[in-house]
Amino acid sequence: MSDSLFADASKRLEKALKYVSISEDAIARLKYPKASLTVSIPVRMDDGSLQIFQGYRVRYDNTRGPAKGGVRYHPKVSLDEVQSLAFWMTFKCAVLDLPFGGGKGGITLNPKELSKLELERLSRGYIDAIADFIGPDVDILAPDVYTNSMIMGWMMDQYCIIRRHISLAVVTGKPLSIGGSVGREEATATGAFFVIESIMPKFKRLPNETTVAVQGFGNAGAVLAELLSQAGYKVVAISDSQGGIYAKKGLNIPSIRQYKASSKGIKAVYCEGSVCNIVEHEVLTNQELLALDVDILIPAALENQITEENVYDVKAKYIFEVANGPITSAADNILAARGIYVVPDILVNAGGVTVSYFEWLQNRSGLYWKLEEVNQRLKAKMVEETERIWSISQELDISMRTAAYVHALNRLGESLDAGGTRDYYINSI
Template sequence: MFEIAKQRLGEVFKHIEVDEEVINRLSVPKRSIKASIPVRMDDGSLQIFTGYRVQYDDTRGPTKGGIRYHPRVNLDEVTSLSFWMTVKCAVAGLPFGGAKGGITVNPKELSQLEIERLSRGYIRAFADVLGETRDIPAPDMYTNATIMGWMADEYSVIARRQIPGIITGKPLHLNGSEGRTQATGQGALFCLSEYARRQGWDIQNTTIAVQGFGNAGYHFARLAQQAGYRVIAVSDSKGAVCTASGLNIDDIKQFKDETSELNSVYCDGSVCNVIEHETLTNEELLEMDVDVLVLAAMENQITQENADKIRAKTLLEIANGPISPQADEILQAKGTQVIPDVLANSGGVTVSYFEWVQNRSGFYWDADEVERRLDKIMRREANVIYDLAIRYQTSLRTAAYIHGIDRLAGAIDQRGNHKLFKKPI
């Protein structure tokens, strides 16, 4: 997976010239750590879990990146994600490098108390390499504000003082930021809306299908519906629902929270009535004829095996790496536009940056201020990337990487390179 992630750079270097030292620096992570995390289970047994933290590059600032809990977490995956975070922070213009962490675990098999002990154990295992000016974790797949709160508390126990800036994505009462929960979906919507404005779309008649109904996918779908888009299908790991006239996203979320199932419903308080809809598989949702297909689930959802079947005119990547490089080529040849993950899902890390700034200053913003600042950054960087794609006659993904790598290359060069050792003529 890491080698696939690095394939994105080949196309970038066809358009911009960077020093060989930049390529060398960005080809490997700065630090990769693997640790065993012992956890006392509820039945009294001891189970050992494997945790990872990869700090890819810190040229532009302390590293930043989430912690995910998933059975498929491994060093290769975490390294790839830390690489993407490095580029993403540069694309957003944040003073951060990239990192990522994770634990190989199925959190659905653990009790709340076991997850808490596991989360605190992760911090004990990696406390020596974390810090508010060194490496700042955040939520990722199957982690949330509650888990970040436990982790921040455990770090304060180790440090023997309160350091709220050590972790972002915390609960509000533990110095979290307004707007952080919906930030990834909100940022993605800002990117899409700016693209729609430039393309002259009629928002009311723009249809959207969303693969993935987790935190990011749900908030994107909810906010897109509020903005006037017609969200006609959503899916989770078990399947999808579709209604041509448009779904009621909040009702679906309420029903799923109560039953763990997706259904197109109208809810009045605690009573939900099923309305006419179709049920689809995840694969069928990907192949729907919609204006925008939103990928908010997992990596490698569109590959060379199914890229030809994709009928959506525009793809929006909220998940990390949902389209393989080979599929990218097929989609580009078909004229399908992809708004890439390193731009589209950077709203989460941007509001994490806001939280870090607020934690360190001790001055907190209201939700409107957070949204205003996020809107400004997302639209600014999106327009730079859309303009670069036109200038270089390349895909939006390559344009985003050109933008991010150019910033990284500048920072690496300005720290000093081999040119300093050449004698003046």
């Protein structure tokens, strides 16, 4: 267990406990997940064969409200990973002061190997298996790695079929036509952009003087790269699972997104209408991207990308974690010793769950907001909590990551202690 992702994630909690005054009862409860479920999902494939897929759902904590968390489809999904993600989600919701606990789910597979019909059968089968474990007041699902609004729509529909009533709020990140919220698809990137815009002025960094590399050109990474480019930052490198590209003069992100949408690949291109011209660029690996001499590095792919093995290659001055857990705890300590400033995932990528909360509210009220209102509410939340965590880090002279956990622990501890503590019962005898 010592080399598990969850064991490594828990080390961040231990460091923050030195700076908070919460009960031993609360600490004990936060060290273990509330409930874990492992299921087998039989799926009839297009060729008539039957395949069995392994699925998971973890509710880590629900003290502050129903569990909330995404569902990812990936070959490396495991119970250890899902439990770690649910742990992070618990603290993420507390950081943003959302009325949710932390949950997460996943299925072990390579979704690129399945047809759309097979993916639909798999998604509905997953809900068949976990329907008694979830609900709009129990545990709410959302998209994550290799899941999207259509898959969320299938899951919501299947839950409604099982329950025999409409329950839009059981899933967030749905298509707009069946209860989704405007701004949800871009929310992780938009929230991260607000954090970056709040932090960089504190170091007197101007956008047009700041270079950026983004590892991961999926939904969050691609949208964030474009937002930063529009704001004047020089995005010089991006990558996806196949590798990346680098151009010292900067990349035209909209044209690259257009090219990827049509070809499923990445290339430095400039597109006007349907005509695309190749721009001079270097091809590089994901590891080479992490080692680029840039001002800002944005890991927006998967966990454990920066480890003890490659941490000394990192040259960026600032790291904003858009992925969950992209830096191991050991590498984190080395980065801090080297003076590299890291802004943690439980703050940076919290825009997704925040707008999921907005969608849940809209589903339950039947009142839907315009994009401007969603983004205004999101910005207010992200900026407010960024400023609070910055103040804690400065006051206690600790890293932004430890400050974020301190901030979350104070809120979680208060909620956990509201049910009674050892001291309460001893003093009442």
